[in-house]
Amino acid sequence: MQSFFDALTRSGFDLMETITRKIASAAGIASLTESAVMNIIPTGHLIDLLYSGSDAAELVIEAMAFYKSFERPAGIYIQPEGFTDISADAYYYDAVQWAVDQEITTGTSELTFGPDDTCTRAQAVTFLWRAAGVPAPSDGRNPFRDVGADAYYHDAVLWAVENGITSGTGDAVFSPDESCSRAQIVTFLYRQAGSPSVSGGSFSDVQPDSYYAPAVRWAVAQDITSGTSGTTFSPESDCTRAQIVTFLYRDAEM
Numbered sequence: 001m002q003s004f005f006d007a008l009t010r011s012g013f014d015l016m017e018t019i020t021r022k023i024a025s026a027a028g029i030a031s032l033t034e035s036a037v038m039n040i041i042p043t044g045h046l047i048d049l050l051y052s053g054s055d056a057a058e059l060v061i062e063a064m065a066f067y068k069s070f071e072r073p074a075g076i077y078i079q080p081e082g083f084t085d086i087s088a089d090a091y092y093y094d095a096v097q098w099a100v101d102q103e104i105t106t107g108t109s110e111l112t113f114g115p116d117d118t119c120t121r122a123q124a125v126t127f128l129w130r131a132a133g134v135p136a137p138s139d140g141r142n143p144f145r146d147v148g149a150d151a152y153y154h155d156a157v158l159w160a161v162e163n164g165i166t167s168g169t170g171d172a173v174f175s176p177d178e179s180c181s182r183a184q185i186v187t188f189l190y191r192q193a194g195s196p197s198v199s200g201g202s203f204s205d206v207q208p209d210s211y212y213a214p215a216v217r218w219a220v221a222q223d224i225t226s227g228t229s230g231t232t233f234s235p236e237s238d239c240t241r242a243q244i245v246t247f248l249y250r251d252a253e254m
Contacts (some may be wrong), residue, residue, distance in 0.1 A: 003213055005216070009204075012052055012202055016018065016101055018252065022039045034081050043250050050216060051084070054251075057248065058206070063078075066097055071128065081240050082194040083111060083112060083113040083114055084111045084112060085111075085112045085114070085115060086113050086115065090115070090242070090246060091242075092115060092242040092243070092246045094249065095242070095245045095246040095248070095249035095250075096113055096115070096242070097251070098245075098249045099127070099245040099248065099249065101129070104128075104131050104248065105127055105241070105245065108241075112243075113241065114241050115240060115241055115242035116240050116241075116242065117187075117240060117241050118179045118180075118238040118239070118240060118241075119179070119180045119238075119240060119241050120176060120177050120178065120179060120180060120186070121169075121174065121175055121176055121177075121178050121179070121180045121228070122151070122152075122153040122156075122157070122174075122177065122182070123180070123241075123244075124180040124181070124185055124188065124239070124244055125151065125153060125156045125157055125160045125165070125166065126153045126156040126188070127189065127244060127245065127248060128156070128160065128165070128188055128192065128248065129156035129159050129160065129247050130156075130254060131251075132192070134155075134157075134214070135159055136155065136159075137159045137162055138162060138163055139158070140158070141158075142157075142158060143161060143168070143172060144157065144168055144172055144173060144174040145172045145173065146174055146175065146176060147174050147176060150223035151176070153176060157174055159230055160180070160188070163191075163192065165188050165191045165192050166186045166188060166191075177223070178225035179238040179239075180226075180236060180244070181236055181237065181238060181239060181240050182233065182234055182235055182238075182243070183210075183211075183212035183215070183227075183233075183235035183236065184212070184239070184245075185217040185239050185244055185247055186212060186215045186218075186219040186224070186225065186247065187212045187218055189219065189224065189247060189251050190214065190215035190218050190219065191215075193218070193251075195214070196218060197214075198214060198217045198218040198221055199217070200217050200220070200221060201215055201217075202217055202220075202233070203216065203231055203232050203233040204231045204232060204233075205232045205233055205234065206235060207234050207237060210235070212235055214236070217235055219247070222250070222251070222254055223250060224247050224250045224251055224254075225247060225250075225254075
């Protein structure tokens with residue numbers, strides 16, 4: 001990852017460095033290391049300062065306004081929206097930053113991402129759709145009785161059906177509120193990729209004749225997942241928000 005300050009300087013954003021250093025000083029941060037920088041703009045720490053009556057409040061407002069207005073250089077990701085439940089050493093840290101930057105997802109609140117929360121089928125398909133650039137479905141016909149026209153995931157589901165990514169869970173049913181399993185999300189990704197042929201071994205809990213077996217082999221071959229252990233994939237386990245954005249991120253980075 002590039003130096004945040006270096007990127008700003010090269011792009012003419014010297015003001016942001018000045019503001020950040022002033023805020024850090026007001027917050028009592030003596031040594032402004034790279035890791036400290038990545039966790040100052042814009043994080044819950046800034047928000048804490050804003051509501052604490054600190055003298056840095058005006059600087060916080062200025063910094064937040066400036067952050068929202070500038071165009072980030074490619075490859076520069078900043079602590080997403082001040083999520084307090086995302087640690088810098090989490091395996092999904094970069095994936096969450098990417099997902100927020102690409103407007104694939106925001107969070108479960110202004111300060112939380114909910115990495116361990118279970119993802120629903122509606123959310124999973126919506127994330128996939130947004131990662132694809134929110135393409136408009138070409139056919140407006142809705143084959144599901146449980147997907148309302150005003151649902152936030154309506155267009156995502158119709159797009160997924162049109163592209164052979166999913167056909168639902170039963171007769172005219174998509175089951176948007178059901179949990180998305182690990183088997184389902186890798187299958188969605190695999191089908192979006194065109195269901196390429198793939199060889200190789202699999203996991204002890206993935207039956208060769210299961211609908212998701214080729215998808216699992218493909219996902220492993222593409223380094224999208226390595227399973228839940230050396231011998232298991234846990235296909236029926238619910239997929240968390242952290243896992244799904246990580247799968248999407250790795251797929252996008254291929």
